[in-house]
Amino acid sequence: MPLALLALALGAFGIGTTEFVIVGLLPEVAGDLSVSIPAAGMLVTGYALGVVVGAPLMTAAGNRLPRKTMLVVLMGVFIAGNLLCALAGDYGALMGGRLIASLTHGAFFGIGSVVAADLVAPDRKAGAIALMFTGLTLANVLGVPLGTFLGQQFGWRSTFWAVTAFGVVGLLGIIALVPAQPRPPGASLRGELAVFARPQVWLALLTTMLGFGAVFASFTYLAPMMTELAGFSDGAVAWLLVLFGAGLCVGNVLGGKAADRSLMPSLYVILGALAVVLVVFTFTARAPLPAAVTLAVFGAVGFATVPPLQARVMQQAEGAPALASAANIAAFNLGNALGAWLGGLAVDRGLGWTAPTWIGAGLAAAGLCTALLSGRADRRRAAGKRAAPLDSVLPAPRQGATTPPSPRS
Structure with missing residues (x-):
C-alpha cells in the first residue's frame, strides 16, 4: 500500500x-x-x-x-x-x-x-x-x-x-x-468539460445519485425507526450507528475488491443486493436482534456501492477524469438530499417509519436499471467495433479493373 x-x-x-x-x-x-x-x-x-x-x-x-x-x-x-x-x-x-x-x-x-x-x-x-x-x-x-x-x-x-x-x-x-x-499532457478545462458530452458519463452520474439516494432515504430516519419500531432505547442509537459504521468499513473494502475484478457485474450485484436488503429491512425493523443484524448488512452493502460508482465515472471520463470525478461527489450529495427528502415526504404523509426504507429499495432498483442501460450501451459499442463493415475490411477495387467472372461462367 x-x-x-x-x-x-x-x-x-x-x-x-x-x-x-x-x-x-x-x-x-x-x-x-x-x-x-x-x-x-x-x-x-x-x-x-x-x-x-x-x-x-x-x-x-x-x-x-x-x-x-x-x-x-x-x-x-x-x-x-x-x-x-x-x-x-x-x-x-x-x-x-x-x-x-x-x-x-x-x-x-x-x-x-x-x-x-x-x-x-x-x-x-x-x-x-x-x-x-x-x-x-x-x-x-x-x-x-x-x-x-x-x-x-x-x-x-x-x-x-x-x-x-x-x-x-x-x-x-x-x-x-x-x-x-504533473498535469497530463494536453489537459485543459475544455477537455475536462468535453467529457460531459458523453451520454455514458451522465448515466454514471445518474446511477450514483439513485444508488446512494437509496442509502440515505433509509439512513436519515434510522433513529426513529430503531426506537419506535425495533424497541431500542434512545441511548442505544449511538451504538447502532457504530454498528452501521463498521458495516460501512467492510463494504467499502469489499466493494473496491469486487470492482477491481469486474466493475459492471459487481455494480449490478451490489445495487440489486441493496434493493433486496432494504426490502428485508422493512420487515426485520420490528424486532431488536433482526434489526441490528440487518442494519450492519445494510451498512456494508450500502457503502460497497461507493468504489464501483466512483470508478465507473472515472472509466467513462477517461482522458479527463478530474472534473467528472468531482461531479460524481456532487451526485452522491444530491442523492443524499433526494433520498432524505423523499423519505421525509413519505413520513409526513403518515406512511410510517418503514416507508423511507421502501423508497430506498425503489431508488436502488432504479439505479440498477440505469446501470444495466449503461452496461448494455457498452456491449453494443464493443459489438459495433468487432463487426466492422465489410467494405472497410476488403481492399477497394483499382480503377479500370473488371469484375472477375463467376465460377459458373
Whole structure:
C-alpha cells in the first residue's frame, strides 16, 4: 500500500468528520447561538449545497495546477473554514465557515480519487479509491461519535478546533507523502468539460445519485425507526450507528475488491443486493436482534456501492477524469438530499417509519436499471467495433479493373 494513500485517507477522515459531526451537536449549537434547532439544522443543508456547487467550481478553478498542489490548496481552505467555525461568535459566522469548508469536499474526493488510482496498477484502481474512502467511513465510525462527545463535554467549538488540528495533520501528510503528479499532457478545462458530452458519463452520474439516494432515504430516519419500531432505547442509537459504521468499513473494502475484478457485474450485484436488503429491512425493523443484524448488512452493502460508482465515472471520463470525478461527489450529495427528502415526504404523509426504507429499495432498483442501460450501451459499442463493415475490411477495387467472372461462367 503506498503511504500516499494513507495521507489521502487522513484528509478524507477530517472532511468526513466535519460534514457529519454537526448533526450530533445541533442542540448545543442552537442553545449557544440562540437559534432554533431547525435553523441549526440548516448548517447541514448549507454544507451539502456547498459540496454540490463547490465540487465542479473548485476543480475547474484548479485545472491549471498540478494535482498535488491542488490537494494542498484544498486542505488549506478546509483548515481555514473549520478555524472560522471554531472562532465563530454568531450563527452567520458559523454558516460562513461551514460553507468555506464544504467548497473543498467534492474537489478533494474527486481529485484525490484520480491521484489514488494513478498510484497503483490498473487492476487495483478501485481498491485504491476504496482505501482513500476508508477515511470517510472511519469518520462515521470514530470521528463523528468522538467529535460529538468532545463537543458535548467541552463545548461545540472544541470539536471544530479538533477538526482543524486534524486538517493540519492531513495537510502535512499530503505534502510529505503524495508524489508530485504533473498535469497530463494536453489537459485543459475544455477537455475536462468535453467529457460531459458523453451520454455514458451522465448515466454514471445518474446511477450514483439513485444508488446512494437509496442509502440515505433509509439512513436519515434510522433513529426513529430503531426506537419506535425495533424497541431500542434512545441511548442505544449511538451504538447502532457504530454498528452501521463498521458495516460501512467492510463494504467499502469489499466493494473496491469486487470492482477491481469486474466493475459492471459487481455494480449490478451490489445495487440489486441493496434493493433486496432494504426490502428485508422493512420487515426485520420490528424486532431488536433482526434489526441490528440487518442494519450492519445494510451498512456494508450500502457503502460497497461507493468504489464501483466512483470508478465507473472515472472509466467513462477517461482522458479527463478530474472534473467528472468531482461531479460524481456532487451526485452522491444530491442523492443524499433526494433520498432524505423523499423519505421525509413519505413520513409526513403518515406512511410510517418503514416507508423511507421502501423508497430506498425503489431508488436502488432504479439505479440498477440505469446501470444495466449503461452496461448494455457498452456491449453494443464493443459489438459495433468487432463487426466492422465489410467494405472497410476488403481492399477497394483499382480503377479500370473488371469484375472477375463467376465460377459458373
